[in-house]
Amino acid sequence: MTRAYIPQAAYLIASLLFIFGLKRLSSPRTARSGNLVAAVGMALALGGTFLLPHISHFGWILLAIAIGAVPGWLLAKRVKMTAMPQMVSLFNGMGGACALFISLGEWFKMPVITLRGLHLIVTRSFGECFPMLLGVVFGSVSFTGSLVAFGKLQGLITEKPVRWPLQKANNALLFAALIAAAGAATHRQDQSFWIIALAVAALTLGVLQVLPIGGADMPVVISVLNSCTGLAAAVTGFAMHNMSMIIAGTLVGAAGSLLTVLMCKAMNRSLAKVVFGSFGLAPAAGAAAAKSDQIMREIAAAECAVMMGYARKVIIIPGYGLAVGQGQHLVHELEELLEKRGVEVKYAIHPVAGRMPGHMNVLLAEADVPYPKLLDMEEVNPEFDQADVALIVGANDVVNPAARTEPDSPIYGMPILNADKAKNVIVIKRGRGAGFAGIENSLFYNLKTRMLFGDAKKALQQLVTEIKAL
Numbered sequence: 259m260t261r262a263y264i265p266q267a268a269y270l271i272a273s274l275l276f277i278f279g280l281k282r283l284s285s286p287r288t289a290r291s292g293n294l295v296a297a298v299g300m301a302l303a304l305g306g307t308f309l310l311p312h313i314s315h316f317g318w319i320l321l322a323i324a325i326g327a328v329p330g331w332l333l334a335k336r337v338k339m340t341a342m343p344q345m346v347s348l349f350n351g352m353g354g355a356c357a358l359f360i361s362l363g364e365w366f367k368m369p370v371i372t373l374r375g376l377h378l379i380v381t382r383s384f385g386e387c388f389p390m391l392l393g394v395v396f397g398s399v400s401f402t403g404s405l406v407a408f409g410k411l412q413g414l415i416t417e418k419p420v421r422w423p424l425q426k427a428n429n430a431l432l433f434a435a436l437i438a439a440a441g442a443a444t445h446r447q448d449q450s451f452w453i454i455a456l457a458v459a460a461l462t463l464g465v466l467q468v469l470p471i472g473g474a475d476m477p478v479v480i481s482v483l484n485s486c487t488g489l490a491a492a493v494t495g496f497a498m499h500n501m502s503m504i505i506a507g508t509l510v511g512a513a514g515s516l517l518t519v520l521m522c523k524a525m526n527r528s529l530a531k532v533v534f535g536s537f538g539l540a541p542a543a544g545a546a547a548a549k550s551d552q553i554m555r556e557i558a559a560a561e562c563a564v565m566m567g568y569a570r571k572v573i574i575i576p577g578y579g580l581a582v583g584q585g586q587h588l589v590h591e592l593e594e595l596l597e598k599r600g601v602e603v604k605y606a607i608h609p610v611a612g613r614m615p616g617h618m619n620v621l622l623a624e625a626d627v628p629y630p631k632l633l634d635m636e637e638v639n640p641e642f643d644q645a646d647v648a649l650i651v652g653a654n655d656v657v658n659p660a661a662r663t664e665p666d667s668p669i670y671g672m673p674i675l676n677a678d679k680a681k682n683v684i685v686i687k688r689g690r691g692a693g694f695a696g697i698e699n700s701l702f703y704n705l706k707t708r709m710l711f712g713d714a715k716k717a718l719q720q721l722v723t724e725i726k727a728l
């Protein structure tokens with residue numbers, strides 16, 4: 259095999275490893291090794307690139323790898339589970355930026371002919387330019403859109419939808435300008451100006467498109483932007499004639515699109531409603547009406563322990579608050595103590611519980627909760643009416659019956675966990691604060707519900723102590 263074929267062979271093996279790794283990511287049991295397999299694939303693709311005949315400047319490439327890898331490694335090592343969605347968003351934005359800069363780099367490699375002292379730029383055909391133009395557009399939108407999503411999730415900018423007059427008309431105008439700049443970039447002499455104008459328009463569009471979307475919808479937005487980055491990488495791969503990039507980009511794009519569809523389904527919201535709607539803008543009148551005339555009934559940990567310790571079946575519903583309170587190890591300990599007493603314990607996992615897809619699965623896996631104990635919403639919902647206790651730990655929107663009963667509610671139609679069907683409901687949360695959608699939860703005022711106020715970790719610790727004392 260000549261040296262020229264080695265990179266292609268490396269790309270082929272890398273692509274197979276990406277596909278194999280992605281397959282393994284579909285189950286928490288195999289996800290770690292899947293990640294490792296895909297990382298090996300990426301290392302192989304990088305190694306292959308070094309062997310490409312026209313590649314030189316190895317020092318610069320190594321420097322670029324170090325600039326990306328060192329902060330990436332440190333950030334990934336230090337990130338808290340609760341900050342994972344914004345981390346994903348940041349990394350996704352970097353992918354978009356890469357596609358943008360690679361496409362621009364390819365563009366500026368355009369040959370220049372000097373004729374009798376005049377510099378003439380050879381204009382390229384639209385077909386030749388198309389992948390680069392798409393790389394610039396998708397890469398830019400994904401870059402700035404992801405940065406705005408990161409800012410919202412990190413609390414650097416308001417989580418609330420930011421709106422201004424004639425917003426949709428502005429965005430439509432910007433989109434038209436973007437098409438015009440793309441056209442001009444392929445047909446005019448001043449191509450460099452127009453490609454920069456295109457990048458500026460697309461970067462602005464990324465910001466303006468994500469700013470009006472509320473914090474609760476950010477994980478869906480990240481999935482959309484993720485598929486955007488994948489697409490950007492794939493078209494950039496076409497521009498560079500790099501097979502590995504085309505395949506990896508297509509995989510990312512397809513995975514992001516499928517995830518978007520699944521999440522929209524889980525929230526019963528169309529993608530158009532997420533991107534152009536106003537979820538989280540202001541609680542709808544019916545849903546927001548504070549139940550000032552109703553009361554939440556408090557309960558002490560000792561009483562909860564009796565209820566659960568002598569139950570036949572307990573279903574635990576983890577939510578975002580469990581991740582914030584880092585109570586995953588204690589919830590597992592509680593589950594083991596109850597099981598020792600002969601209580602059947604299961605976990606009910608809502609697909610959008612927490613702040614990213616699979617958030618609860620990852621959190622509980624970290625605490626070594628056996629995977630078969632985690633039941634999906636469809637699986638667990640029919641079991642609630644046989645449960646003596648539904649223990650809700652830091653969850654809110656995903657158990658809010660308004661999704662079933664209040665057509666005015668912003669979460670109306672979202673499939674929820676039927677905790678209200680259990681014989682008794684215990685809710686652990688710190689206070690009377692609303693969930694991510696910012697709306698009241700009538701379940702907390704239900705006659706069969708008891709509130710164990712406190713931080714998830716502290717409250718679970720008390721429960722563990724009390725159960726041990728039974």
Ligand code: NAP
Binds near residue numbers: 476
């Ligand atoms: P949630 O509705 O945001 O509610 C979390 C609850 O946890 C809050 O009511 C809060 O009440 C409590 N809490 C916070 N910190 C706590 C702590 N340290 N200890 C105890 N309790 C604590 O969460 P969720 O039920 O998991 O629902 C997820 C939300 O995110 C949904 O609206 C969903 O649509 C949205 N979302 C998720 C995804 C995804 O991919 N997962 C995607 C899109 C949207 P206190 O402040 O009173 O403690």
